[in-house]
Amino acid sequence: MKKTLTLISSIFIFIGCVTSNIPKKTVRAPSFSFEELLSAEKVALPPLQYKEAGDKSRLAFREYVPQKMEAILLFYHGGGTYSSGGYEFIGDGLSKQYNILVVTPDIRGHGDSSGERGDTPSVAQVFDDIGLFIRYLRAQYPGKSVFLGGHSSGGGLILNYSSFKNREKVEGYLFLSPHLGFRSKTEIEDIPYPFATAKTSLFVKNAMFGTHGHSPAVFFNYSKEILQSSKNIAAITVFMANAQTPVAPDEQLQELILPVAIWIGENDEVLDAAKVTAFFKENSSKSSRKIIEKERHLSILLTASNYLGPWLQKMVQEK
Numbered sequence: 002m003k004k005t006l007t008l009i010s011s012i013f014i015f016i017g018c019v020t021s022n023i024p025k026k027t028v029r030a031p032s033f034s035f036e037e038l039l040s041a042e043k044v045a046l047p048p049l050q051y052k053e054a055g056d057k058s059r060l061a062f063r064e065y066v067p068q069k070m071e072a073i074l075l076f077y078h079g080g081g082t083y084s085s086g087g088y089e090f091i092g093d094g095l096s097k098q099y100n101i102l103v104v105t106p107d108i109r110g111h112g113d114s115s116g117e118r119g120d121t122p123s124v125a126q127v128f129d130d131i132g133l134f135i136r137y138l139r140a141q142y143p144g145k146s147v148f149l150g151g152h153s154s155g156g157g158l159i160l161n162y163s164s165f166k167n168r169e170k171v172e173g174y175l176f177l178s179p180h181l182g183f184r185s186k187t188e189i190e191d192i193p194y195p196f197a198t199a200k201t202s203l204f205v206k207n208a209m210f211g212t213h214g215h216s217p218a219v220f221f222n223y224s225k226e227i228l229q230s231s232k233n234i235a236a237i238t239v240f241m242a243n244a245q246t247p248v249a250p251d252e253q254l255q256e257l258i259l260p261v262a263i264w265i266g267e268n269d270e271v272l273d274a275a276k277v278t279a280f281f282k283e284n285s286s287k288s289s290r291k292i293i294e295k296e297r298h299l300s301i302l303l304t305a306s307n308y309l310g311p312w313l314q315k316m317v318q319e320k
Contacts, residue, residue: 094306
């Protein structure tokens with residue numbers, strides 16, 4: 002990066018993202034609708050597989066294998082959720098209709114991956130886990146193009162990974178309804194129920210004294226019903242939050258020289274679709290940008306393969 006940003010600055014970027022315009026009385030309510038996902042016709046899930054991380058943790062993932070493979074997409078879920086919490090529709094659609102092999106991991110501490118819920122030994126460990134999967138895919142399917150994608154704060158995670166010193170090479174980045182933090186200024190203003198709330202003091206103490214990295218610090222506003230009926234988790238720690246929150250999203254996008262594409266629903270309940278696409282246009286002028294009519298933050302998972310697939314095929318053909 003052209004300029005060095007301190008840990009404290011990154012903290013306030015994240016804090017502003019998740020706590021802006023919070024009512025004085027925080028009401029526990031869903032920040033976006035699960036209606037479409039819950040009512041959608043189910044798709045078959047491939048069996049869970051596991052990779053052993055450098056610290057011996059078991060990282061769960063599912064692999065959607067097409068009959069004829071044209072490319073590979075490694076795709077990361079959003080905050081507090083997991084790989085089969087709606088992302089199976091992307092894997093199923095891309096593999097069956099577009100010949101794309103899709104791998105959807107559970108971030109450590111999420112879903113069926115091991116580790117304390119919502120935690121990580123360090124920020125760098127989350128990035129090392131991504132590298133582990135990229136190396137696995139390169140070895141398992143030599144010669145195939147590997148693309149990296151993420152939804153919601155999974156988009157923030159992969160943007161952070163693009164700036165990681167020890168990152169593995171990929172052929173492009175796909176962002177689906179990306180949550181890129183306060184500095185991007187892309188959230189809906191005066192949102193009635195924020196996506197999450199944070200204990201700001203823990204981030205400050207971590208930056209100043211190196212403490213509280215493993216303390217739950219960001220709390221998702223998932224409903225009680227969703228938490229009881231799924232593997233979604235209620236909170237993540239300071240370390241995990243920092244891994245998923247871009248430090249300087251404008252600079253990070255500007256430094257991406259690989260193909261970039263972004264899709265977001267017109268009726269996203271968390272992010273302002275026009276602001277998100279404008280942010281990408283300003284900082285990644287060659288990126289492909291599309292607002293999808295009528296879709297919301299989660300409903301877009303049901304149709305995303307129809308947008309991601311043609312773009313991936315085009316990138317492979319142009320390679």
